[in-house]
Amino acid sequence: MYGIKEIIIESFKSLESVTVELGLLNIFIGANGSGKSNFLEGVGVLSAAVDGRVNDQTLLMRGVRPGTPQLYKSSFKNTDTPSCIAFTAKNTKTQYHVELDNADDPPKPNWLFLQEQLCSIANNKEYQTQEKRNHIKSDRGFAVLRAEESNKKPPLQLIRRLQDYRIYTPTTPVLRSMSTDTQPHRPLGLSGGRLPEAVHELLLYQDSDSYARQITSDFFSLISWADEYSTVSVSKIPIPTFASVSPRILKFQDHFMANERNVVSGYDASEGAMYVLFLAVLVAHPDSPTFCAIENADYGLNPRLVKKLFQQISQWVIDSPVQKQLLITTHNPIVLDGLPIQNDKIRLFVVNRTSKGKTAIKRILPTEEIIDMGKKGHTLSELWVMGLLGGVPDV
Amino acid sequence: MSETLEIGIIAEGPTDILVIKEIVENLISDQYEFTCTSIQPKCSAVFEQLNTELGTGWSGVCRCLLEMKKQSNGKFDQHIGIKRLNLLIIHLDVDVTRQSYKDGHLRNIDNNLPCPSIQCPLPLRQRNQCPSDCDIPRQRANAIRQVVLNWLDNCTPQNLVFCTPSQAMDAWVFAAFFPDDIRIRQNKLECVERPERLLKSKPKQKRIEKTVTDYRKKIVGSYCNLWSNVRQNCSEAERFSQEFLKVLNTVET
Ligand SMILES: [Zn+2]
Secondary structure (H helix, E strand, O other): OOOOOEEEEEEEOOEEEEEEEOOOEEEEEEOOOOOHHHHHHHHHHHHHHHHOOOOHHHHHOOOOOOOOHHHHEOOOOOOOOOOOEEEEEEOOOEEEEEEEEOOOOOOOOOOEEEEEEEEEOOOOOEOOOHHHHOOOOEOOOOHHHHHHHHOOHHHHHHHHHHHHOOEEOOOHHHHOOOOOOOOOOOOOOOOOOOHHHHHHHHHHHHHHOHHHHHHHHHHHHHOOOEEEEEEEEHHHOOOOHHHOOOOEEEEEEEOOOOHHHOEEEOOOOOHHHHHHHHHHHHHHOOOOOOEEEEOOOOOOOOHHHHHHHHHHHHHHHHHOOOOOEEEEEEOOOHHHHOOOOOOOOEEEEEEEEOOOOOEEEEEEOOOHHHHHHHHOOOOHHHHHHHOOOOOOOOO | OOOOEEEEEEOOOHHHHHHHHHHHHHHHOOOOOEEEEEOOOOOOHHHHHHOOOOOOHHHHHHHHHHHHHHHOOOOHHHOHHHHOOOEEEEEOOHHHHHOOOOOOOOOOOOOOOOOOOOOOOOOHHHHHHOOOOOOHHHHHHHHHHHHHHHHOOOOOOOOEEEEOOOOOHHHHHHHHHOOOOHHHHHOOHHHOOOOHHHHHOOOOOOOOOOOHHHHHHHOOOOHHHHHHHHHHHOHHHHHHHHHHHHHHHHOOO
């Protein structure tokens, strides 16, 4: 399996030049406005480029706010506006690099590909495609064609993974099927739409997949009040009919309630339960992306559940047969306490703005001192809150 | 891109942090890009409201340092939060030498506060007229530095820079904005007791209130350019600048 090892973003918003070496679970912490979301969005632009077109539609469907050149190109005081925005992604064998530009006024619907390369890192040889030779400076990219024509695993897996990428920002009304998702996708919309259907599919899939079975049962170690969960047709559950935008609804059995009245629907089950299921689908559903991001993954959960949940997600990605890669932003210090960062697959990054306004992203390595402090009962959350890891606002 | 300098600040209060960041901006100029993070003790508002001095003030600095000493098993200089920094600034006003641990609601600390009396030679009433070569501020600054070193069992990192305004940060604010004030031109500003009173004596439109809001409005973005006024009139400001630059020169990037 060739996961994404490294992402480089240049001249995009507050990211003047940022290199991030990814693990499987990648957590980004930082003050509001530090540039965490810009990084996630930068990867989204890269994903659209890999897919062949960068325009409002291909960006929106990835959860990226579309932008004009003025918005996308970095503009720091006393420096010239860059000529393009540039992105690079690597796995151990392959590198993809793209440079994009658009007219200032008025911008064209499609961003222009100034440069696009897909090449082998070992010998720097480019994977070419016949199609490309007819298009110099075009408004479409050819990464997918090149990877397919190469018929080699490393370029194909790099490109597929990047193509998959999208940014999820789940909201409670959508998770509960009370509102529609503005970006509906299979298996999940970007706000968490289609959750009951996706859970239904996952529960069917687990019969043939031991990993999915593990994850669907891990749910019970996180949500202790539930004895069972499933999905049913909305008509079978007594909820106000206007409440659901989906034909299916989640159904839980409450451990503490009397037998006849122990059914809790997705309409009024705890947010925590919905959210855990959302993550379970994202990790274990066969059609969920191999590479994706989740914004503000702390989400109104009890601190103990947050810690346990992130321990659990860490284990899920460590065990993931497809080496799922997640980028997650959070403001909740307790998340840090759930991360086994001594495992190289689990990485913690601190995001800061420098004196010139540029975003700087640094990894917190599991040094001996950190491990030692943990043994003495100190926590990463306490270090973060005190300001000892950086990534805090000045208040 | 060159490596970004990481600077940590442990300071008495939020207005002090704003001033120190401006000074750092002046001293580093365009040489490096940097990030400044303020390091604060853990604290819950429920306890802060019982005693407003707990979270901030000199006792906040003390509690923060002791907490970090505990976290690093007594080896403050080996603390991971310190080792990730290129430069650490610890700020304490020199008038802390007159405080006692009881004032700061701190217990079980060496009995080294208040410091043995270090007084300007003039009687109290004339304290604002100390000659410009009075070295009492320096002695007091040294005393408060020694107190910090005791807190940390002398386990301090090479990249530590003390910021010890005499008698308090308000003197540095005053010197920046009012360098032509007669009281600075003739006498030693650093000997003035309770320098915040100098600021209060100014007419309302020129006054700088000691609030984050007023500091954001009047200090952030402009204090940086006034630092030379302070260096000229306050020996501890000059000392801070030189010690800061000395550490900056040893920083490897
Ligand atoms: Zn004196």
